[in-house]
Amino acid sequence: MEKEYSKEDAIEEAKRCLNCANPQCVKGCPLSNNIPKFIQCIKNEDFDNAYNELLKTTILSEICSRVCPMEKQCMAHCVRGIKGEAININKLEEFVARYMIDDNRYAEFMKNIQESATKKDIKVAIIGTGPSSIACAYELAKIGYVVTMFEKESFFGGILAYGIPEYRLPKKVVRIVQSKLENLGIKIQFNQEYGKDVTEGMLLNDGYKAIYLGIGLQSSSMLNVEGKDLENVYSGNDFLYFVNSVNNGVNSKIDLNDIKDKNVVVVGGGNVAIDCAISAKKLGAKTSTLVYRRTENELLMEKSERELAEELNVEFNYLSLPVKFIGNKKVEKIECVKMCLGEVDSTGRRTPIVADGTNYIMEADYVIVCVGSKIDSETMLKNSKIDYDDYTIKVNEDGQTNIPYIFAGGDTSLTSNKTVAMAAKTGVIAAIGIDKYLSK
Numbered sequence: 001m002e003k004e005y006s007k008e009d010a011i012e013e014a015k016r017c018l019n020c021a022n023p024q025c026v027k028g029c030p031l032s033n034n035i036p037k038f039i040q041c042i043k044n045e046d047f048d049n050a051y052n053e054l055l056k057t058t059i060l061s062e063i064c065s066r067v068c069p070m071e072k073q074c075m076a077h078c079v080r081g082i083k084g085e086a087i088n089i090n091k092l093e094e095f096v097a098r099y100m101i102d103d104n105r106y107a108e109f110m111k112n113i114q115e116s117a118t119k120k121d122i123k124v125a126i127i128g129t130g131p132s133s134i135a136c137a138y139e140l141a142k143i144g145y146v147v148t149m150f151e152k153e154s155f156f157g158g159i160l161a162y163g164i165p166e167y168r169l170p171k172k173v174v175r176i177v178q179s180k181l182e183n184l185g186i187k188i189q190f191n192q193e194y195g196k197d198v199t200e201g202m203l204l205n206d207g208y209k210a211i212y213l214g215i216g217l218q219s220s221s222m223l224n225v226e227g228k229d230l231e232n233v234y235s236g237n238d239f240l241y242f243v244n245s246v247n248n249g250v251n252s253k254i255d256l257n258d259i260k261d262k263n264v265v266v267v268g269g270g271n272v273a274i275d276c277a278i279s280a281k282k283l284g285a286k287t288s289t290l291v292y293r294r295t296e297n298e299l300l301m302e303k304s305e306r307e308l309a310e311e312l313n314v315e316f317n318y319l320s321l322p323v324k325f326i327g328n329k330k331v332e333k334i335e336c337v338k339m340c341l342g343e344v345d346s347t348g349r350r351t352p353i354v355a356d357g358t359n360y361i362m363e364a365d366y367v368i369v370c371v372g373s374k375i376d377s378e379t380m381l382k383n384s385k386i387d388y389d390d391y392t393i394k395v396n397e398d399g400q401t402n403i404p405y406i407f408a409g410g411d412t413s414l415t416s417n418k419t420v421a422m423a424a425k426t427g428v429i430a431a432i433g434i435d436k437y438l439s440k
């Protein structure tokens with residue numbers, strides 16, 4: 001993130017907002033935050049009401065303002081951006097959230113919300129503590145439900161904690177969100193994996209009336225090539241988990257110091273791939289090379305991430321596909337083949353085609369494969385009667401599955417545009433759906 005705003009910077013920037021009667025920025029916000037209103041409060045130096053305004057629609061201000069691609073969401077719609085620079089909405093939102101943290105006053109706001117809720121003696125279980133689960137838990141607590149979250153790890157935040165590197169999202173910020181939920185009276189149980197330590201049957205026996213599944217896509221896909229089981233070949237999700245371990249208060253399963261001065265090859269073209277490539281460089285890798293089967297035009301990563309990667313000398317090897325990982329116990333090299341692009345496919349991108357006879361070898365002490373992930377059907381949904389496939393849990397417009405008391409959201413409901421705010425939106429939809437179901 002760029003340099004944070006001081007109070008004076010924030011007021012100056014807020015003064016540029018036109019307080020539009022028909023604010024386009026709100027249309028670009030997945031959570032429909034009342035952007036002009038919170039900005040006007042900043043302009044008037046009324047930071048309490050700026051925060052209150054944001055809390056009406058989100059508890060994730062400190063997260064979204066750091067990791068959401070606002071230049072593609074709210075800021076892309078700001079009318080100030082037509083002829084000049086859009087209002088810097090993310091930095092203003094980050095300022096308000098940080099102001100309340102520095103002042104140690106966010107707990108007070110949570111207490112007020114808790115006290116104004118009409119208490120319902122109805123228990124709801126939330127599985128996972130990622131963004132959609134956080135949003136769902138918050139909305140339900142606001143309207144008086146007794147909410148308990150069940151987290152598989154020993155730390156809070158799901159993908160926010162183990163999937164986003166510290167340089168993009170400091171873990172202390174994630175822990176603030178945990179503290180806010182606890183201040184709302186939400187209980188969080190750790191080391192509770194759904195399908196193993198806590199099951200649908202156990203929750204029903206315990207008197208829970210609805211269950212929300214924010215289980216994400218936790219099973220990493222791997223390239224099916226020779227040598228994929230060699231040492232030092234990891235999935236992107238596992239690698240980011242290791243990189244984030246220390247900051248999450250757990251030991252890394254690999255010696256991250258070993259990456260220093262090594263050649264790291266990252267396979268993929270999305271945000272996970274670029275996070276891995278940058279993290280490898282930050283760990284002191286001699287080279288960090290991203291191997292992608294299409295061209296830079298088809299990369300699915302944020303512009304700011306790409307710029308940081310270039311600054312750190314991450315190399316981009318386009319139109320290449322690994323066909324073999326070579327080594328004796330540990331990976332040492334990878335064999336790639338060059339690709340060319342054919343017709344446009346169903347994703348709107350040109351299909352990569354192997355160019356025969358173009359094989360070449362790259363040095364690789366570590367290979368990190370970022371080619372997507374799927375639902376963990378082995379544990380989480382084993383024996384479940386829920387309707388799902390590899391990537392999605394089928395839900396209706398209320399976020400309700402085929403089992404009426406089970407709702408789902410987050411990555412298993414999003415096929416594209418997987419931002420924190422979009423995931424949170426699915427949690428909000430499910431919370432409204434749960435309330436509708438339980439109010440019948």
Ligand code: SF4
Nearest residue numbers: 017018020025078079
């Ligand atoms: Fe302010 Fe831009 Fe939103 Fe208008 S569109 S209210 S100028 S942030």
